[in-house]
Structure formats: C-alpha cells, structure tokens
Amino acid sequence: MAPGVDLLVQFFPSFAKIVLAATGLAIIFGIMGVINLAHGEFIMVGAYATTLAYNGALGALPLVPVDPIGVLPGAVQLPAAMLTGVLVTALFGLVVERTVISGAVPNWIAERTIGRPVVKPMYDRLLDSMVATWGISLIMVQLVRNLYGNSLNGIGIPFGQFSYGNGLSISTYKLVLAGVAALVLLLLYVVFVRTDYGMRARATIQNEGMAKSLGVDTERTYMATFALGSGLAGLTGALYAPLQTIVPGMGGGFLVEAFVAVVVGGASVVVGTLLAGGLLGFVYALFANVWGTFAGRIMLLVVAILVIRFVPQGLSSLVERIRDRWAEVS
Amino acid sequence: MSDTADGMDPAVKQTSAELATGVDTDTILKTEGITKRFGGLTAIDDVDFDVEAGELRCLIGPNGAGKSTLLNLITGALSPSEGEVYFRGHDITEMDPHERIRRGLSIKFQVPSVYEDLTVRENVRLPIQRLASGAERDERMADALAAAGLSAKADVAASALSHGEQQQLEIGMAASLDPDLLLLDEPVAGLSVDERAEIAERITQLNEERSIAFVVIEHDTDFVAEIADHVTVLHQGETFREGSIEEIETDPEVQRIYLGGETDA
Numbered sequence: 001m002a003p004g005v006d007l008l009v010q011f012f013p014s015f016a017k018i019v020l021a022a023t024g025l026a027i028i029f030g031i032m033g034v035i036n037l038a039h040g041e042f043i044m045v046g047a048y049a050t051t052l053a054y055n056g057a058l059g060a061l062p063l064v065p066v067d068p069i070g071v072l073p074g075a076v077q078l079p080a081a082m083l084t085g086v087l088v089t090a091l092f093g094l095v096v097e098r099t100v101i102s103g104a105v106p107n108w109i110a111e112r113t114i115g116r117p118v119v120k121p122m123y124d125r126l127l128d129s130m131v132a133t134w135g136i137s138l139i140m141v142q143l144v145r146n147l148y149g150n151s152l153n154g155i156g157i158p159f160g161q162f163s164y165g166n167g168l169s170i171s172t173y174k175l176v177l178a179g180v181a182a183l184v185l186l187l188l189y190v191v192f193v194r195t196d197y198g199m200r201a202r203a204t205i206q207n208e209g210m211a212k213s214l215g216v217d218t219e220r221t222y223m224a225t226f227a228l229g230s231g232l233a234g235l236t237g238a239l240y241a242p243l244q245t246i247v248p249g250m251g252g253g254f255l256v257e258a259f260v261a262v263v264v265g266g267a268s269v270v271v272g273t274l275l276a277g278g279l280l281g282f283v284y285a286l287f288a289n290v291w292g293t294f295a296g297r298i299m300l301l302v303v304a305i306l307v308i309r310f311v312p313q314g315l316s317s318l319v320e321r322i323r324d325r326w327a328e329v330s
Numbered sequence: 331m332s333d334t335a336d337g338m339d340p341a342v343k344q345t346s347a348e349l350a351t352g353v354d355t356d357t358i359l360k361t362e363g364i365t366k367r368f369g370g371l372t373a374i375d376d377v378d379f380d381v382e383a384g385e386l387r388c389l390i391g392p393n394g395a396g397k398s399t400l401l402n403l404i405t406g407a408l409s410p411s412e413g414e415v416y417f418r419g420h421d422i423t424e425m426d427p428h429e430r431i432r433r434g435l436s437i438k439f440q441v442p443s444v445y446e447d448l449t450v451r452e453n454v455r456l457p458i459q460r461l462a463s464g465a466e467r468d469e470r471m472a473d474a475l476a477a478a479g480l481s482a483k484a485d486v487a488a489s490a491l492s493h494g495e496q497q498q499l500e501i502g503m504a505a506s507l508d509p510d511l512l513l514l515d516e517p518v519a520g521l522s523v524d525e526r527a528e529i530a531e532r533i534t535q536l537n538e539e540r541s542i543a544f545v546v547i548e549h550d551t552d553f554v555a556e557i558a559d560h561v562t563v564l565h566q567g568e569t570f571r572e573g574s575i576e577e578i579e580t581d582p583e584v585q586r587i588y589l590g591g592e593t594d595a
Contacts (some may be wrong), residue, residue: 211435212427213431216460
C-alpha cells in the first residue's frame, strides 16, 4: 500500500472534523462578532439530543403518547434522531441569543418594570462575549452532568468498515462525514450567495448601519444567524454521536479544531473554512499518521501560529488579495 | 362589521391620528421640541421642523450646527433627549430605524456606504428584495440601476466605482425603497462640478417624477440654490432661519454666522 493512499484516507476524517467543528463557530463569529466559547457545549447538546432521541427519550415527554423515532423504519431512525439533535440545538441557540447575546428578553422585562433596558447586546464585543459564553459552557456541562450523569449509552457506528488493502481499514461512516462536510460548505455557499437571508447577512457584516437604513431588520438577521450557527454545531454533535463517547465534556474535543480553523481560515465563512479544513486536515493526517494524534494536534497549533504571524487575516484574505489583483490586471 | 379591533375604519383611524398630533395631511415629517444632549452639550435644542409632501428642502448651517444630529434623530440612529418625531401623522419617536425605513423614510449617509464587496446589481438588490420577488424584483432592480445612472455598470464591483458613482448608487438604493421622504447628508461633498451636476439632476428627477420629498444637508450654496424649494438654517442646535433660497442668501445674519462672527439674533 502506497503511503499516499493511507494519508489520503486519513485526510478525509480530519477534514470532516475540522470543517464540521468550525462552520457554526465561523458563522457566529464572522457575522455577529461573537466568540462563542460554548461552541463545544452546543456540539455536546446536539450529540446528547441525538442520542437521547435515538434511545427513545422523546416517547417519555409529556403529551407524546408514543416514541416518534421508535415507530420509524430502522433505516431512518438515526437520521431522524440527528434531525432532532439539530433542531434542539438551534432552538437552544435561539434561547441563548435572546436571553444572553442580544439581551432582548431581559430588556423586554426591564423596560416594562423599570422603564429602561439593562443589557447591551454582545454583537462585536469579543471579550465580553467570550466571558459570557464561557460562563454558559460551565453551566451547561454541570447541568448535563446533573441531569444525565457522567455518560450516556452510545449509538452504534453505521455503514461498517472500508478496507483499502494490506489489512488496513477505516470506518466508512468517517469517509461519509467528509462528503457531508463538503455538502455543508456547498449549502452554506448557496445560502450566503443566493438567498435573501444571505444578502442581508453579508450586508449586516459589512455595514450594519447602512443595512438598517435599507430596511434590514439586523436584529432578526443576528437571531437567525445564531440559530443557524447553533444548528450547525448541533449537526456536528449529531453526526459525531455514533463516533464519540457521550459525556458532558465532549465538546472540548472539538473546540481546539474549531478555533484553529477559524483563525487559519479568516473572515470568509465558506472559503476560509474550506481552505482551513484542507490545510489543517492534511497537516493533522500527515503528523498523526507518522507520530500519533498528539503530534497531529500540536501541529495544528503550530500552523495557527504561523498563519497568525504571516497571514494575520487568514487564508481567505490571500484569496481576496489574489482576486483583487486579478481584477486589476484584467 | 368593523375593520379593526376597536371598530374603526383604518383610513379614518389614520386621519384621527393626524388630527390628534396636529399634523396637516400635507406635512409628512414633523419634529416637535426635539432636543438632543450629549452629556453637558446640547447638540439640538427644541427644534420644530416640518417637511411637506413632495418638497425639496435643504438644511444648511456652519459646522457643528447639529444638521447631521437632526437627521440621525429623524432616522432613529439617535434617540432624542426630549421631543417627538412624527412621520405621516404617526409618532415614530420610539420606533427602530428599520421600521421607520419600512414606513417610507429613507436616508443616504454623508460617507458613501455602498457595499464595496458586492456588485452594483447586488447593492440595489438588497433594499428591493424585501419589497418584491421574481420578475417584479428584476424590473425594480433595472429601474433602480437606471435611476442611479449605472445600468451599464451593473455587474461591476461597487469598490471599482468612482466616488461620484458611489454617491449615485447610494441615492439609487435609497430611492428604490419607494420612500415618501429621502434624507441626504452632504451628497456632493468632495465631488467634481460635473459629478455635482449629475447628482443634482438625479435628485430633481426623483423629486419631480416620483414626488419624493427630500431633505438635503449641504454646504455648497450653489448646489442648494440649484435644487432647493425651501431652506432651513440651523445654528448652535437651533432653527436660525427658514425661507426661500433668495431670502436666506441675502440675510445678513446668515452671512455673519457662516463667516464665523457672533450674532444676537
């Protein structure tokens, strides 16, 4: 077996994990200027909701006479549980955005009791949002531990093994995740470039005041963006639920990859995440393959340091510079 | 059967609101005793400012007179310390900026604020996409591009436009919202003579053909004389004079405040 094939096969899971871990964080950071240190815990919510739904927890809810996942054909039970995980996390994100990030709920109450708002939105307040979301992450981990104990029964990995010679094999599901990651990036490209919401979001990023003056409800755009970013974190949790041990602290395993990818990728959500996923996925696969996963993770941080030193605006800024130069020439 | 929860026909209800606020039906914008303080500084002091439907009004005054602050109070970018703002008979003082825009108020900022990373076509799409879809959207975008005089540059990145073209684009974007009142903050600052003439033509065309009322902040008195029906002079946050351009130009007190002297008026 040529080492190149083994490296390629190892690259796909690395690429998938980095891209899927980073997209939600990149969207919330890139559009809202909010650093969500609870991003890993949002992933954890997705994984817990998926696992609980798959194991029949929806049937135990009040006013639900029968478990809706359990009555589905076996082949669609896991996708249905994953969809539940995505929706629960998006809804959870919406609650966090309304209560903590925008402060809309406390301000609504304060205006009706003391006659003035008491909370300033955390949009573009990087340090404040880090502290607030770090607090949320601590609460979430402890709350989940109190509610569900130290771990949940997991979900079996679907699709079996993919053999690629000389007795080497990899979980087919890990390769499928690379396709899902590419599909997520493609869908995000369509959302941000082709849809009305994407136009509003891009306009709000570039100049919020101008967007307001054109009738854009920027608060609703922020709300939708946080829900979208949270839903993507939930999707990551849902997709990795079969691969991970479901414990309250599992989000930490995604946070490093997510932050490194956002730093390396830069401001552009789709292009930046794609480039970061490609570069970091390759570096991780290369070093993890030769010296083990610890070396792979160390090298991710080394790449991040080098990018901060030489391309502080991230890899997507390089693409923009090349595009601008090309436009000038032509 | 009544049309509203309180049993009042909507048309009658609006008229009642107008009567209650003392706004006559031709007045689309009215500020009553509007005041803005920044700490100990009073930037706008008890200003009553009315604009009639279809009017083309210029707002002039020396630097620091409070012109941009007044515009920001009207659009909701700033909240007044005291006073109210009425638009088409409705109190909009507490309303969010985007809701004011949706009621027919539109603004072009002093610094060109087009989206440089987007094409000219994408820039005009942003205000229109909320108002129309499909073929109607395409038609309105084509109209907006024509109104901005930029149909030939629709697919060019806005960053590649000249300063004057960016101003034209922004006026086209603001006008594409079908506003009743368009507020322009120094639309010809830093432009050449030809570019100023182009902007003046765009403004008078939109005013005459689409009956859009304008409030234009401007320092250039030649430009003001070219476009304005009526001029309001602000000085030290207060309404100093109101009248035709001829009355304002020949007023010795106005000349004195522009030359930097003190006045007892």
